[in-house]
Amino acid sequence: MPVDAADEERLVQRARAGDQDAFNELAARYSTRLRRTLFRITRDCDAAYDAVQEALIRAWQGIDRFEGRSRFYTWLTRIGINEAYRGMRPVEEPLELDDQVGERIPAWGNQPDRVFESREFLAAVDRALNELPLDYRIAVALRDVEGLSAREAAEVVGIGERALKSRLHRGRMALRATLDHYFQAGYL
Amino acid sequence: MTLNPITRHREHCRDTRAQMSDYLDGELDRGAARALERHVHWCPSCRRFLANLRRTIEGLRRLGELGEDLALDGQGQ
Numbered sequence: 001m002p003v004d005a006a007d008e009e010r011l012v013q014r015a016r017a018g019d020q021d022a023f024n025e026l027a028a029r030y031s032t033r034l035r036r037t038l039f040r041i042t043r044d045c046d047a048a049y050d051a052v053q054e055a056l057i058r059a060w061q062g063i064d065r066f067e068g069r070s071r072f073y074t075w076l077t078r079i080g081i082n083e084a085y086r087g088m089r090p091v092e093e094p095l096e097l098d099d100q101v102g103e104r105i106p107a108w109g110n111q112p113d114r115v116f117e118s119r120e121f122l123a124a125v126d127r128a129l130n131e132l133p134l135d136y137r138i139a140v141a142l143r144d145v146e147g148l149s150a151r152e153a154a155e156v157v158g159i160g161e162r163a164l165k166s167r168l169h170r171g172r173m174a175l176r177a178t179l180d181h182y183f184q185a186g187y188l
Numbered sequence: 189m190t191l192n193p194i195t196r197h198r199e200h201c202r203d204t205r206a207q208m209s210d211y212l213d214g215e216l217d218r219g220a221a222r223a224l225e226r227h228v229h230w231c232p233s234c235r236r237f238l239a240n241l242r243r244t245i246e247g248l249r250r251l252g253e254l255g256e257d258l259a260l261d262g263q264g265q
Contacts, residue, residue: 121247122247122250122251122254125244125247125248125250125251126251129248129251140248144245144248144249144252145248145249145251145252146252147249147252150213150215165209165210168209169206169208169209169210172209172241172244172245173205173209173241175244175248176237176240176241176244179240179243179244179247180240183236183239183240183243
């Protein structure tokens, strides 16, 4: 459901003035989406649920500090990711990317242009996303799966836009390499 | 030192691939985008690479559109 920006601003103002109902309405709008985002990052249903609850508590306690320079959801997601980070250590090792030039051109099936969407392919995308190092996974999940802009995703993670784009590119490249055999088979 | 044509081509491939994310996000300037398109037009390996990167991103967006059904399907894996 598209969220009216002016309506959201009114709710935020009321919440900042101490109106818990207004905050509850904001929470109701975004908690499912936030839980989905955090699940994609943590891959743990309970951890995602707990992180959402903790994020909502912290957001309510800190609503005075929300100055409206970003969307409320961006701010809330940042808090949620910080909560989800607890107990999760980012993988620091650089990822080996299969983007060597001059690679053998794979053999294509009999119908290289045949395009068909399948749940199997999407499940493979989901699994491949799960295998990405955490920093890349977060960048890809926020930008490509959740549809945040690069600037918003960078804000959520608390890094510069350029660094976010670098993680995003590396994550996408790694996913492309992982999914290569699906492309050879003609999946989309 | 003059690079041989194969080495030069591979370097061009590497540079092109490094820009593909920005290209697909529409964030390359016009000149860089045209250069990438020219290279991809003549280089089958990079053309396939770009097509597969585009399909990857489309798959990710489709995941988002599906909501949490698929995400929760895979939680035990």
